[in-house]
Amino acid sequence: MNIFIQGMGCVSPQHTTGGPFLAEIREYEGNRLKAVEPDYKQWIDLKLIRRMGRVVKMGVAAAKLSLQEAAVVMPDAIITGTAYGCLDDTGVFLSKMINQQEEMLTPTAFIQSTHNTVGGQIALLLGCNACNNTFVHKAFSFESALLDSIMMLREGAVQHILTGGVDEITDHSHAILSRFGLYKQAPIRNTALLQSATKGTIAGEGAAFFTLGTEMTAHTVARLTGVSTLYRPADIPEITGALQVFLSSHACGPEDIDLLICGRNGNADEDGVYEAITQALFPQTAVAGFKHLSGEYPTAAAFATWMAARILQLQELSPGVLISGTAPAKIRKILICNGYQGTHYSFILLAHPNI
Amino acid sequence: MEKLMADLKAQIVAQLNLQEVKPEDIGDDQPLFKEGLGLDSIDALELIVLLQQHYHIRIANPEQGPEIFYSVRSMAEFITAHQKQ
Amino acid sequence: MSGNVWIAGGGVICGIGTDLQACLEAFAQMQPGMQDMQYLRSIHRGVLPVAEVKADNAALAARAGMPEHISRTALLSKIAAEEAWASSGLGARAQYRVGFVSANTVGGMDKTEEFFASYLQHPPSGGRLQQVVHHECGSVTELVADAMGIRHHVTTISTACSSGANALMYGARLIRNNIADVVIAGGTDALTRFTLNGFNTLMILDQAACRPFDDTRTGLNLGEGAGYVVLVSDAIAATLPQAPWCRLSGYANANDAYHQTASSPEGTGNYLAMKGALEMSGLQPEDIAYINLHGTGTQNNDDSEARAIQRLFAPHYPPMSSTKSFTGHTLGASGGIEAVFAALAVQQGIIYPNAHFTTPMKECPLVPATTFSSGNRIPHVMSNSFGFSGSCSCLVFSETV
Numbered sequence: 088m089n090i091f092i093q094g095m096g097c098v099s100p101q102h103t104t105g106g107p108f109l110a111e112i113r114e115y116e117g118n119r120l121k122a123v124e125p126d127y128k129q130w131i132d133l134k135l136i137r138r139m140g141r142v143v144k145m146g147v148a149a150a151k152l153s154l155q156e157a158a159v160v161m162p163d164a165i166i167t168g169t170a171y172g173c174l175d176d177t178g179v180f181l182s183k184m185i186n187q188q189e190e191m192l193t194p195t196a197f198i199q200s201t202h203n204t205v206g207g208q209i210a211l212l213l214g215c216n217a218c219n220n221t222f223v224h225k226a227f228s229f230e231s232a233l234l235d236s237i238m239m240l241r242e243g244a245v246q247h248i249l250t251g252g253v254d255e256i257t258d259h260s261h262a263i264l265s266r267f268g269l270y271k272q273a274p275i276r277n278t279a280l281l282q283s284a285t286k287g288t289i290a291g292e293g294a295a296f297f298t299l300g301t302e303m304t305a306h307t308v309a310r311l312t313g314v315s316t317l318y319r320p321a322d323i324p325e326i327t328g329a330l331q332v333f334l335s336s337h338a339c340g341p342e343d344i345d346l347l348i349c350g351r352n353g354n355a356d357e358d359g360v361y362e363a364i365t366q367a368l369f370p371q372t373a374v375a376g377f378k379h380l381s382g383e384y385p386t387a388a389a390f391a392t393w394m395a396a397r398i399l400q401l402q403e404l405s406p407g408v409l410i411s412g413t414a415p416a417k418i419r420k421i422l423i424c425n426g427y428q429g430t431h432y433s434f435i436l437l438a439h440p441n442i
Numbered sequence: 443m444e445k446l447m448a449d450l451k452a453q454i455v456a457q458l459n460l461q462e463v464k465p466e467d468i469g470d471d472q473p474l475f476k477e478g479l480g481l482d483s484i485d486a487l488e489l490i491v492l493l494q495q496h497y498h499i500r501i502a503n504p505e506q507g508p509e510i511f512y513s514v515r516s517m518a519e520f521i522t523a524h525q526k527q
Numbered sequence: 528m529s530g531n532v533w534i535a536g537g538g539v540i541c542g543i544g545t546d547l548q549a550c551l552e553a554f555a556q557m558q559p560g561m562q563d564m565q566y567l568r569s570i571h572r573g574v575l576p577v578a579e580v581k582a583d584n585a586a587l588a589a590r591a592g593m594p595e596h597i598s599r600t601a602l603l604s605k606i607a608a609e610e611a612w613a614s615s616g617l618g619a620r621a622q623y624r625v626g627f628v629s630a631n632t633v634g635g636m637d638k639t640e641e642f643f644a645s646y647l648q649h650p651p652s653g654g655r656l657q658q659v660v661h662h663e664c665g666s667v668t669e670l671v672a673d674a675m676g677i678r679h680h681v682t683t684i685s686t687a688c689s690s691g692a693n694a695l696m697y698g699a700r701l702i703r704n705n706i707a708d709v710v711i712a713g714g715t716d717a718l719t720r721f722t723l724n725g726f727n728t729l730m731i732l733d734q735a736a737c738r739p740f741d742d743t744r745t746g747l748n749l750g751e752g753a754g755y756v757v758l759v760s761d762a763i764a765a766t767l768p769q770a771p772w773c774r775l776s777g778y779a780n781a782n783d784a785y786h787q788t789a790s791s792p793e794g795t796g797n798y799l800a801m802k803g804a805l806e807m808s809g810l811q812p813e814d815i816a817y818i819n820l821h822g823t824g825t826q827n828n829d830d831s832e833a834r835a836i837q838r839l840f841a842p843h844y845p846p847m848s849s850t851k852s853f854t855g856h857t858l859g860a861s862g863g864i865e866a867v868f869a870a871l872a873v874q875q876g877i878i879y880p881n882a883h884f885t886t887p888m889k890e891c892p893l894v895p896a897t898t899f900s901s902g903n904r905i906p907h908v909m910s911n912s913f914g915f916s917g918s919c920s921c922l923v924f925s926e927t928v
Contacts, residue, residue, distance in 0.1 A: 133461060133462055134480050136461070137458070137459040137460060137461050138459070138484075165782075170663060170665060171663065172664070172685065177721075180721065180724075180725065181639070181640065181643050181721060182643070182647060184640075184720060184721065184724050185640070185643055185644050185647055186647065188570065189569060189570045189571065189720065189724050190570070191491055191494055191495055192491070192724055192725075192727070192728045193457075193487065193488050193491045193728055194484055194487045194488065194725070194728035194729050194788075195484060195488060197721075197724075197725035197728055197729075198484065198725075198729075198787055198788055198915065200725075201632070201685075201687050201915050201916060202632065202664065202685035202686075202687075203685060203686040203687055203914075203915070203916045203918060204787075204916060206686075206916065207782070207787060207915070207916020207917055207918065208787075208916070210782040210784045210916070210917060211784055211785075211786075211787070211916075211917065213784070214784050215782060215784055216781055216782050216783070216784050216795060216796060216799055217781065217782060218779075218780040218781065218782070219686070219780065219781075219782040219916070219917070219918060220684065220686060220693055220696075220697070220780060221684065221685055221686050222682055222683065222684055222685075223634075223663070223664040223665055223683045223684065223685040224664070224665035224668065224681070224682040224683040225663060225665035225666065225669070227665070227681070227682055228665070231682040231697075234706075235697055235700065238700040238701075238703075238704045238706075239700070241704065242700075242703075259646075259650075262650065262651035263646070263651070263656075263659060265651070266651065266652070266656055267656060267660070316680070318672075318678045318680075318681050319673075319678050482786070483786070483788075483789060484787070484788065487728060487729060487730060490730075491728075504730045
């Protein structure tokens with residue numbers, strides 16, 4: 088059974104909610120890339136918008152764009168991945184609870200802090216009574232949502248599934264994660280991130296949703312071939328081994344990959360893995376990066392999936408994404424190989440729909 | 443009463459984050475819920491805390507909500523009655 | 528993509544017992560777990576009763592074999608997951624492709640609360656990072672997976688009060704799609720001030736013991752705990768030293784799409800979830816011999832659930848009860864804990880009692896079971912878990928023959 092991306096939507100630190108595909112890179116100075124937010128009123132009723140945090144609005148917008156592109160009115164399931172959930176509302180309620188010593192608290196921030204708020208609000212806006220699930224597992228959140236969707240489509244009971252990944256940065260989360268040494272200390276431009284030789288990366292955020300289905304339609308963007316995760320690999324040979332098993336389970340090998348999109352994030356401690364994988368399996372393959380566009384966050388693979396699918400559809404690489412090799416004349420298969428903090432790796436394989 | 447109602451309108455707009463509603467747009471007798479201003483049960487809970495914060499009135503039973511929060515005037519009357527006690 | 532999914536074992540820790548056997552004894556002796564707060568520090572101590580696990584973090588950490596400073600949610604999770612695994616008789620985990628699918632609603636929030644108090648006093652440098660490093664829901668799952676040596680497939684689900692039930696569904700799909708041989712699936716949540724105060728703002732916490740499905744009900748009591756089942760494939764089930772408890776024969780997840788926190792008056796999502804699970808199991812309503820109710824004890828929840836049951840089952844109702852009248856509402860854990868109770872109900876013919884029930888609801892007079900009994904013939908059990916954001920899930924467990 089083939090699974091296709093019938094439509095998709097993306098809110099990110101780049102201009103991704105309209106206009107030509109990543110025509111020019113939005114440049115940032117510093118270690119935090121904020122999403123470029125569209126005017127949400129085009130999708131969401133004012134009465135509902137007033138309670139929604141940014142993460143919910145980003146998710147809803149990406150979901151709406153995805154359904155719109157796919158020309159699907161009502162999905163048969165909504166599966167969301169979010170590592171952090173609704174951080175802003177969590178911070179608001181937590182701060183008030185501490186500052187007001189558990190007195191005179193109001194419910195809105197608490198209600199909105201629940202991890203399945205994004206999926207729930209999409210269902211509420213659509214009036215969608217179908218299956219609604221939310222995965223909240225760090226850098227496997229989006230991948231789990233994707234895998235669950237693939238399994239449900241294979242079981243044959245549903246036609247269309249709306250699947251996505253979304254995460255937000257807040258002032259609190261950025262301050263706290265900075266203390267863990269995640270981000271670069273010295274000023275850096277995002278356009279120079281992938282060439283950086285220092286530790287740390289740049290924080291990012293965003294939402295990408297996909298309408299998946301088993302039939303090819305006039306709107307089909309790309310084929311979603313498969314997804315796999317690898318938790319705490321012992322060493323690089325285990326990663327390359329798992330990658331080969333993944334590719335062969337989808338009846339292809341490294342030589343069939345026209346473009347490798349890797350999760351390089353400019354962190355000198357982590358990027359060596361991609362070098363090693365490329366040398367071992369993809370010495371001739373064109374390699375692209377994406378975290379200089381999206382920033383680093385646990386569901387960044389959703390942005391990469393959006394980028395990969397559009398590249399397959401348009402058969403063009405946007406400027407500034409190629410890290411090594413030359414842009415292939417024909418792009419039939421793209422492999423996304425993403426890593427997060429050296430503990431979470433995922434592989435997502437996409438193909439041109441006609442292959 | 444007029445001053446109290448004007449205060450309440452501003453407090454309601456702020457507390458409920460009613461974007462694009464100006465306090466003066468809310469009628470004294472306009473129903474706040476459903477077909478009126480369109481508030482719902484979560485807003486009712488917010489208004490209970492509003493009364494506690496600004497007027498030191500504690501409502502223990504949320505079922506009293508619909509009556510007290512029917513309109514800005516009913517809220518003002520409830521507050522006035524309680525403050526006299 | 529085919530084949531059965533079997534329940535090979537289960538484990539529970541909650542307010543009525545620190546293992547499954549202790550929980551059964553509490554049901555048999557009609558001893559609900561709600562008391563004044565002993566371990567959670569909150570201004571609501573003495574006012575809002577809760578069903579705490581009767582052990583401090585030091586005792587739990589010793590039993591879990593984990594450090595005391597980590598989240599209580601992880602400690603509870605490890606204890607219940609280990610009990611579940613041991614009960615399955617599967618032996619060394621290394622011989623299987625094991626998955627761990629755990630649900631929770633607020634991750635390591637109990638520790639984040641401590642961190643945040645210091646952080647807010649001296650931002651951004653205040654607070655010890657050790658207390659916030661496991662804030663994420665997924666981090667709690669990984670603490671336990673790492674301690675149990677599970678890395679084949681690890682993930683976390685969070686759909687408010689239906690989370691644990693959704694973990695079983697995803698686990699079952701992993702098995703049916705041949706991605707895992709064995710999946711430990713369920714949920715965990717420790718009491719936190721965050722959730723206690725959150726539910727308190729909704730004004731749905733009862734200051735007395737909760738009375739699910741009773742006309743005098745005025746709210747729920749929060750509880751804490753963890754519960755996991757061990758799901759296995761046909762091939763693994765055939766190798767078990769003893770017969771599996773039962774089969775996970777049906778499941779469905781639906782959304783009410785009505786309101787963020789309230790259930791629709793007619794219980795649309797509840798009805799769709801129950802109907803979907805029945806259809807998947809190939810059963811008729813009259814085949815169900817016991818319903819483990821979601822039954823939180825709030826006006827709105829119980830009313831909607833009762834109406835949905837009425838719509839699906841009328842005029843013949845199976846015995847039903849809310850075990851939350853004993854355990855309190857354990858949020859992300861409840862779907863997992865109640866899955867263990869429901870699966871055991873099939874294996875041992877148990878009907879659990881509903882505590883504090885006296886008066887049927889005027890609107891929808893369903894009468895839950897009020898005494899414990901075992902050895903009944905219970906071929907099929909339905910277990911409901913409904914939550915915020917319209918999340919509605921239903922599981923059906925069926926006898927092995």
